Amino acid sequence: xxxFDGVITELQGFSLFSGxxxxxxxxxxxxxxxxxxxxxxxxxxxxxxATAFGVVLSGAYKLSRPTAGGEDVIVYFSTPxxxxxxxxxxxxxxxxxxxxxxxxxxxxLKIPRAVYNSTWVRNPTLVTRMQMSLSGRIGxxxxxxxxxxxxxxxxxxxxxxxxxxxxxDQSDGYIPLxxxxxxxxxxxxxSVESVIRVMSxxxxxxxxxxxxxxxxxLKPEILIQEFSSQTETT
Amino acid sequence: xxxFDGVITELQGFSLFSGxxxxxxxxxxxxxxxxxxxxxxxxxxxxxxATAFGVVLSGAYKLSRPTAGGEDVIVYFSTPxxxxxxxxxxxxxxxxxxxxxxxxxxxxLKIPRAVYNSTWVRNPTLVTRMQMSLSGRIGxxxxxxxxxxxxxxxxxxxxxxxxxxxxxDQSDGYIPLxxxxxxxxxxxxxSVESVIRVMSxxxxxxxxxxxxxxxxxLKPEILIQEFSSQTETT
DNA sequence: CGTAGCCTTGAAGGTGATCAATGTTTGTGG
DNA sequence: CCACAAACATTGATCACCTTCAAGGCTACG
Numbered sequence: 001x002x003x004f005d006g007v008i009t010e011l012q013g014f015s016l017f018s019g020x021x022x023x024x025x026x027x028x029x030x031x032x033x034x035x036x037x038x039x040x041x042x043x044x045x046x047x048x049x050a051t052a053f054g055v056v057l058s059g060a061y062k063l064s065r066p067t068a069g070g071e072d073v074i075v076y077f078s079t080p081x082x083x084x085x086x087x088x089x090x091x092x093x094x095x096x097x098x099x100x101x102x103x104x105x106x107x108x109l110k111i112p113r114a115v116y117n118s119t120w121v122r123n124p125t126l127v128t129r130m131q132m133s134l135s136g137r138i139g140x141x142x143x144x145x146x147x148x149x150x151x152x153x154x155x156x157x158x159x160x161x162x163x164x165x166x167x168x169d170q171s172d173g174y175i176p177l178x179x180x181x182x183x184x185x186x187x188x189x190x191s192v193e194s195v196i197r198v199m200s201x202x203x204x205x206x207x208x209x210x211x212x213x214x215x216x217x218l219k220p221e222i223l224i225q226e227f228s229s230q231t232e233t234t
Numbered sequence: 235x236x237x238f239d240g241v242i243t244e245l246q247g248f249s250l251f252s253g254x255x256x257x258x259x260x261x262x263x264x265x266x267x268x269x270x271x272x273x274x275x276x277x278x279x280x281x282x283x284a285t286a287f288g289v290v291l292s293g294a295y296k297l298s299r300p301t302a303g304g305e306d307v308i309v310y311f312s313t314p315x316x317x318x319x320x321x322x323x324x325x326x327x328x329x330x331x332x333x334x335x336x337x338x339x340x341x342x343l344k345i346p347r348a349v350y351n352s353t354w355v356r357n358p359t360l361v362t363r364m365q366m367s368l369s370g371r372i373g374x375x376x377x378x379x380x381x382x383x384x385x386x387x388x389x390x391x392x393x394x395x396x397x398x399x400x401x402x403d404q405s406d407g408y409i410p411l412x413x414x415x416x417x418x419x420x421x422x423x424x425s426v427e428s429v430i431r432v433m434s435x436x437x438x439x440x441x442x443x444x445x446x447x448x449x450x451x452l453k454p455e456i457l458i459q460e461f462s463s464q465t466e467t468t
Numbered sequence: 469c470g471t472a473g474c475c476t477t478g479a480a481g482g483t484g485a486t487c488a489a490t491g492t493t494t495g496t497g498g
Numbered sequence: 499c500c501a502c503a504a505a506c507a508t509t510g511a512t513c514a515c516c517t518t519c520a521a522g523g524c525t526a527c528g
Contacts, residue, residue: 065376068461073379090365097376124356130365131364134369135322141372141375142299145307145375146300147302148423150301152516180473181474181475182475191516191517192475192476194516194517196476200477212474212526227302385484414506414507415508416505416507424484425484426506426507430507430508430509434508446506
């Protein structure tokens with residue numbers, strides 16, 4: 001059990017477990033394992049029987065599901081501290097509602113379903129925190145829905161600002177996510193080409209820089225203005 | 235307390251409370267009141283301090299929130315048995331994330347926030363059911379996101395089928411909702427005119443009929459085909 | 469060193485938004 | 499009970515944004 005000590009310390013740093021005793025966390029993570037993933041590796045597959053859920057320890061994972069057209073939609077970007085697939089653990093015969101794929105080198109604490117139903121739901125504090133996390137996710141969906149009629153540039157700006165807001169330290173504008181234009185398009189329900197046209201423009205203006213591993217936002221003001229104002233020539 | 239007996243029987247009929255003892259339900263509904271609303275009456279206002287949540291008893295309520303453009307987006311249509319605003323009760327100083335407005339004559343059981351935090355979260359069965367309801371809502375959002383690139387006709391078809399699926403008895407294609415084209419547009423992030431153009435076509439073909447109080451779907455096959463197939467001349 | 473995935477740019481076309489005008493229904497108060 | 503305002507429904511014309519299709523270059527990885 002010594003190998004787990006570091007993990008428990010990591011978990012204590014997440015708001016989900018903040019203030020929890022090490023011993024309590026250890027019980028909540030009974031029989032769980034740390035999964036180490038490389039870029040593009042899949043942890044859970046859409047439609048598979050859901051036997052476990054996870055807590056993101058480091059890196060990031062994208063949650064996606066197929067559409068009728070054969071394309072994929074990215075539903076959510078999970079960053080450290082996020083819980084994935086936990087909310088369906090209480091269902092009778094759960095299947096994964098999304099695929100979970102690593103973005104860059106990432107680590108996930110994989111916890112058996114039985115632990116959720118025996119231990120997690122019995123802990124009132126944890127239940128409350130989970131509900132807050134859940135309602136936060138719903139809030140995100142609602143925010144996105146409110147942007148349905150906004151121009152594509154607003155949606156991209158909102159996405160980037162949203163990702164930045166999730167970072168522990170947002171002051172430097174650094175988003176440690178290997179995010180491709182295709183993934184942005186899949187997340188917004190748009191086409192790669194359109195996303196590129198908007199972002200190249202910003203890139204020229206020095207609004208941000210991207211490498212294959214991260215995004216560096218240099219002028220967040222422009223993004224904020226973009227998604228709050230309706231009248232913009234781009 | 236006799237006046238409440240009928241309400242408790244109603245609640246027992248909802249999946250949220252199925253199998254609960256009358257006495258248990260009575261405790262969960264401590265200090266709550268039945269609110270009777272007419273068409274267009276507002277129960278909760280977006281941004282107001284959230285002091286209570288609700289359970290829809292009869293009729294329906296639309297959940298909407300304003301957008302940057304001054305328009306409204308309809309986020310969800312609540313029907314009997316649905317819980318509204320419950321998920322934010324555990325937050326420190328909650329405000330309503332949506333406005334709740336009656337669609338036609340409706341009744342809502344309004345429960346003080348304190349009851350949620352003292353009684354509801356202590357009941358493991360109820361917590362599990364709430365989480366299932368919540369994850370169902372998230373599933374809906376994901377389904378909608380998967381349709382982002384689909385033509386408007388598919389989105390409208392999916393909305394109607396979704397509403398029909400929520401009805402206790404769906405076999406007759408009857409949806410007891412006074413749903414306007416504008417509300418459909420606001421729910422899909424589209425314009426009234428576009429919605430009308432699609433629906434008039436269907437109306438001519440006898441796919442459905444609408445009155446000021448309900449929707450009668452006559453040929454669900456056509457709707458199902460519309461939103462599952464990608465190639466359709468309409 | 470070849471393939472696959474990603475990025476980029478251009479041209480053409482379509483779906484749906486916007487604007488405008490009019491008809492219809494509902495609810496309200498005199 | 500009538501008149502009027504307000505909300506909803508409808509139809510047409512125009513236009514913009516974004517998609518689609520096509521083609522080429524770049525980089526990473528086996």
